Amino acid sequence: MREVILYIAVSLDGYIARTDGSTDWLEAPAFTLQDEDFGYSTFLQSIDTTLMGYNTYQTILNFAGPFPYSGKTNYVFSRSPEADTAQVSFIPQEEATAFVKRLKQQSGQAIWLIGGGKLNTMLLRTNLIDEIILTTVPVILGAGVPLFATGAPERQLEVRESKTYPIGFVQLRLKP
Secondary structure: OOOEEEEEEEEOOOEEEOOOOOOHHHHOHHHOOOOOOOOHHHHHHOEEEEEEEHHHHHHHHOOOOOOOOOOOEEEEEEOOOOOOOOOEEEEEHHHHHHHHHHHHHOOOOEEEEEEOHHHHHHHHHOOOOOEEEEEEEOOOOOOOEEOOOOOOOOOOOEEEEEEEOOOOOEEEEEEO
């Protein structure tokens, strides 16, 4: 069975993006280490599928350059019908849990749950997240998109690994 992995960065106060969806705070010069990508390249090679909410998808479209997940199968969960593109297939949000259950049964590599908070909560609530790789960034945003939306179930997580980086990032590998 394929694993769904939530691989994500979070601010010290628990946000994955600013209120407007921006993640520019992750690109601050203070958060750059030469020749260090915090395991991203290795992780990207381990997956062949991405899952994301519509707002996260819109944020990604605003990144400079081409769509960053070309060569992967990409699914976007949306409340309103959308026409598929060359890069992504749109799935009705209300079908998310059933769709992910079926996807996990198919052959392939791991599945990257990119986010956002509502999708993260929906899949956590239905026990469809197999691992969380959470990188905490030493910045306080004060407001924004939370890692999990209101209503996330209380859950004790098992810490599988922790790693610290000289710039203050702390990365945890967690088993829900």
